[in-house]
Amino acid sequence: MTSATETTPLLLLDEPTRASLWTTLVSEIERYLQSVDELPVSPALDAPAIRAFAESFTFEHPLPPTETLRSIAAQLTRYQVHTPHPSYYGLFNPASTTMSIAADALVAALNPQLAAWSHSPLASEMELHLVRSLAEKFGIPRDQADGVFTSGGAEANHTALLTALFHRWPQLAGAGLRSLDQQPVFYVSAEGHHSFLKAAKASGLGADSLREIEVDSSLRMRPDALRAALERDRAHGLAPFLVIATAGTTGAGAIDPIPDIGRAARDHNLWFHVDAAWGGAAVLVPELRPLLNGTEQADSVTFDAHKFLSISMGAGIYLTRHPDVLTRTFGTLTAYMPREGERLQAVDPFSHSMQWSRRFTGLKLFLSLAVAGWEGYAVTIRHQTAMGDLLRTQLADRGWKIVNDTPLPLVCFTDAAHSWDLAQCQRVANAVIESGQAWISTIQVGREKQPALRACITSYRTEPRHIETLLSALDQARSAAENPVV
Amino acid sequence: MTSATETTPLLLLDEPTRASLWTTLVSEIERYLQSVDELPVSPALDAPAIRAFAESFTFEHPLPPTETLRSIAAQLTRYQVHTPHPSYYGLFNPASTTMSIAADALVAALNPQLAAWSHSPLASEMELHLVRSLAEKFGIPRDQADGVFTSGGAEANHTALLTALFHRWPQLAGAGLRSLDQQPVFYVSAEGHHSFLKAAKASGLGADSLREIEVDSSLRMRPDALRAALERDRAHGLAPFLVIATAGTTGAGAIDPIPDIGRAARDHNLWFHVDAAWGGAAVLVPELRPLLNGTEQADSVTFDAHKFLSISMGAGIYLTRHPDVLTRTFGTLTAYMPREGERLQAVDPFSHSMQWSRRFTGLKLFLSLAVAGWEGYAVTIRHQTAMGDLLRTQLADRGWKIVNDTPLPLVCFTDAAHSWDLAQCQRVANAVIESGQAWISTIQVGREKQPALRACITSYRTEPRHIETLLSALDQARSAAENPVV
Numbered sequence: 001m002t003s004a005t006e007t008t009p010l011l012l013l014d015e016p017t018r019a020s021l022w023t024t025l026v027s028e029i030e031r032y033l034q035s036v037d038e039l040p041v042s043p044a045l046d047a048p049a050i051r052a053f054a055e056s057f058t059f060e061h062p063l064p065p066t067e068t069l070r071s072i073a074a075q076l077t078r079y080q081v082h083t084p085h086p087s088y089y090g091l092f093n094p095a096s097t098t099m100s101i102a103a104d105a106l107v108a109a110l111n112p113q114l115a116a117w118s119h120s121p122l123a124s125e126m127e128l129h130l131v132r133s134l135a136e137k138f139g140i141p142r143d144q145a146d147g148v149f150t151s152g153g154a155e156a157n158h159t160a161l162l163t164a165l166f167h168r169w170p171q172l173a174g175a176g177l178r179s180l181d182q183q184p185v186f187y188v189s190a191e192g193h194h195s196f197l198k199a200a201k202a203s204g205l206g207a208d209s210l211r212e213i214e215v216d217s218s219l220r221m222r223p224d225a226l227r228a229a230l231e232r233d234r235a236h237g238l239a240p241f242l243v244i245a246t247a248g249t250t251g252a253g254a255i256d257p258i259p260d261i262g263r264a265a266r267d268h269n270l271w272f273h274v275d276a277a278w279g280g281a282a283v284l285v286p287e288l289r290p291l292l293n294g295t296e297q298a299d300s301v302t303f304d305a306h307k308f309l310s311i312s313m314g315a316g317i318y319l320t321r322h323p324d325v326l327t328r329t330f331g332t333l334t335a336y337m338p339r340e341g342e343r344l345q346a347v348d349p350f351s352h353s354m355q356w357s358r359r360f361t362g363l364k365l366f367l368s369l370a371v372a373g374w375e376g377y378a379v380t381i382r383h384q385t386a387m388g389d390l391l392r393t394q395l396a397d398r399g400w401k402i403v404n405d406t407p408l409p410l411v412c413f414t415d416a417a418h419s420w421d422l423a424q425c426q427r428v429a430n431a432v433i434e435s436g437q438a439w440i441s442t443i444q445v446g447r448e449k450q451p452a453l454r455a456c457i458t459s460y461r462t463e464p465r466h467i468e469t470l471l472s473a474l475d476q477a478r479s480a481a482e483n484p485v486v
Numbered sequence: 487m488t489s490a491t492e493t494t495p496l497l498l499l500d501e502p503t504r505a506s507l508w509t510t511l512v513s514e515i516e517r518y519l520q521s522v523d524e525l526p527v528s529p530a531l532d533a534p535a536i537r538a539f540a541e542s543f544t545f546e547h548p549l550p551p552t553e554t555l556r557s558i559a560a561q562l563t564r565y566q567v568h569t570p571h572p573s574y575y576g577l578f579n580p581a582s583t584t585m586s587i588a589a590d591a592l593v594a595a596l597n598p599q600l601a602a603w604s605h606s607p608l609a610s611e612m613e614l615h616l617v618r619s620l621a622e623k624f625g626i627p628r629d630q631a632d633g634v635f636t637s638g639g640a641e642a643n644h645t646a647l648l649t650a651l652f653h654r655w656p657q658l659a660g661a662g663l664r665s666l667d668q669q670p671v672f673y674v675s676a677e678g679h680h681s682f683l684k685a686a687k688a689s690g691l692g693a694d695s696l697r698e699i700e701v702d703s704s705l706r707m708r709p710d711a712l713r714a715a716l717e718r719d720r721a722h723g724l725a726p727f728l729v730i731a732t733a734g735t736t737g738a739g740a741i742d743p744i745p746d747i748g749r750a751a752r753d754h755n756l757w758f759h760v761d762a763a764w765g766g767a768a769v770l771v772p773e774l775r776p777l778l779n780g781t782e783q784a785d786s787v788t789f790d791a792h793k794f795l796s797i798s799m800g801a802g803i804y805l806t807r808h809p810d811v812l813t814r815t816f817g818t819l820t821a822y823m824p825r826e827g828e829r830l831q832a833v834d835p836f837s838h839s840m841q842w843s844r845r846f847t848g849l850k851l852f853l854s855l856a857v858a859g860w861e862g863y864a865v866t867i868r869h870q871t872a873m874g875d876l877l878r879t880q881l882a883d884r885g886w887k888i889v890n891d892t893p894l895p896l897v898c899f900t901d902a903a904h905s906w907d908l909a910q911c912q913r914v915a916n917a918v919i920e921s922g923q924a925w926i927s928t929i930q931v932g933r934e935k936q937p938a939l940r941a942c943i944t945s946y947r948t949e950p951r952h953i954e955t956l957l958s959a960l961d962q963a964r965s966a967a968e969n970p971v972v
Binding site for chain 1: 496499507508516519529531546563565577580587588592593595597598599601604605609615619639644659660662663666680686689690695792799815816841850852854857863865946
């Protein structure tokens, strides 16, 4: 029989090895935090070299821990679009808070299991406290508020769809969709997030059940178009059950007219969900709070702490004002789960989630929020919004035309003097990316698919000097594109 | 305008603060790793005190980072069932590998986004390499192998259900379940995991579509009962589409007769999934490998690295031999996602997953495996299996009767001399738990719901002396239960 003293070294490592590992880990993390803004924002995409490095690990022989960590950290740093870079203007992936990093390590060490409340009572209560505190910020009364941490916004939106379905048709739990008399259909802006398409497919409704409602010139869902679609579907014998407003679309940062959409949902007695995955952060800033007005009417809300709150991936959150709906949707009884939670009138996380044993996701938000306070976050969100305003103003001053309309720090723009097609926009974006000075993308905005460049302030570390760098890189790319070397 | 230099301190923290934070973090983690076996395995469940501590954080004023980390780490350590404890004999939640802890911190710092391949090319390729390497171990040829990391086994099993559905009925993507002529039904052992029940509900099939097939006296699915159910459902106009074999049930560790179940699935032309979330680790140990024979026939496999491979929560993995099925199930096109991956013939993670932007889950397995090697894991799994055998033998020697039959280290047992009901078992389990010396649970085994105690070797740090402690605690609890103080 092998004794554990022989087996643990390779998994636990011995004390001196761990000491050396921690030193290296901290120094790698510190080096990254201190110098990320000096790195090129994005790597050369040498796919064969990247694949070859990954596949060079055959796992046939144990490798030295510290050296392996150092070497892999170096290669990861080499081959990654640096989402934490102050000049990354991409897809809402932020620079992590330092408390997130500490929390993720501590969670890995304690490795609590968030399935049964009685296994991780404090972790469960910390998450519940966060859920209720955030729900309050969105206008859901604390004593009705419930929710759950998810792997990300996709799972939170998926959860919204499922809770809306099970709220309306409890019989779905047993007999499924084929037992209904009518096909359920649901509504989101044409600019809404595609996770709803995934959810439509995965829930058995099918993509055809998702109605993409047209938007106005500001890319906000048109409430009249929503109402017309609802009437039309009803007249065709379909069963509308869910209406989604988006607070900060992924493409162009549009905020739907939440109160009007909520009213339409209520008039038809439908579940009203607000996808505030990114824009929801506005509720933490008094002067931005009105942007989210109407969310207090929502039956559920998606909010991603790993976006505007700069928590490390992934920390999605689903919030609801229906304290029983999660258990009704996900609850099951098993012979092997501890039942202490029930007796103590506490919530077993597994009964609230698509997941079973779950990671303690909430700690990184809890620690970050404890250290920054609500006010610290307000300052940060205000700062990022100001950086967006600065970028917008400066772009306009320098001969760019802004083609989206949002108070959030997401700017879609094109050349003011010429009409660029998507390929032209992409050439300019590529030139900026290849300069290593910033990462931006292209987008086709709205129904007219207006080709544009897209830059979103995602890092709390973005300062005016980074905006200046982006503007210069853009000017340079534009000149090069307009005066190509033949 | 607020400058970033004013805003970052609360999220990034300044350098001296971070230095102090890392020192505290490392010392908290080290203390935990070094002394977890001296802690009582489980906390007193003082729900009001626990809730009061969580709610004492109002987030109204910034708190000092290092002290807050220390205080919360202390309270989390106080109020948690210590799943990493060598005397935790519970629900497959392991002691994390040290490389997992380092990886989770590094991932949080680099914060790569695993949605677009081009954003995180190396991270994506490292995960793909792991997926293919593990698939090979399960007998899926490397050049056909595909897969994806998931939040846990529930998502992996859910993915299996969805891929089986979309493989059989591609039209589901658009028109949904209500467009089918027949109700799809699927099959799992009565001892199988309840995540399939959640998945049945969430997929719109409904719980009634899940057929729980009866088990034999060893709690293994009966292939004749499966075949009879398939014939019966076909005769009733239903549409079987998926058969699941379980390799290591949660309750009693039973391993279904995988080859026979696979044959039944093939004879009926159905998707064959093996839920090897826990027991799958046997493929890494030559002498245990035959237990998983037949898995090479599987269309898909669930394997949780956060169980027997001791990776921190959560690191589920879905594997398949159908390289196109994930994209067919989850793929969507959006205006805002970078398309570089397509051009480079690389896989965009978001097209393979229920998730969208996803955490880089694979690094903790990659680093752990690089440092331990396959052989290091084989040694560990062998050791844990030997600890299970030791427990089994010793229990039998001390007047306990083993009531389950598995070569894996999960032992269900009761008093050999008396017939205990569930309450009696629970009293004994409670006495063991309250002693602080070990954590075990109760279970009702099989169709007869035989009440029993349940102990599973989940920690790679469990040694013979811990088994001895458990045996003494059990003896003591039994005496107390048999000779109650009146």
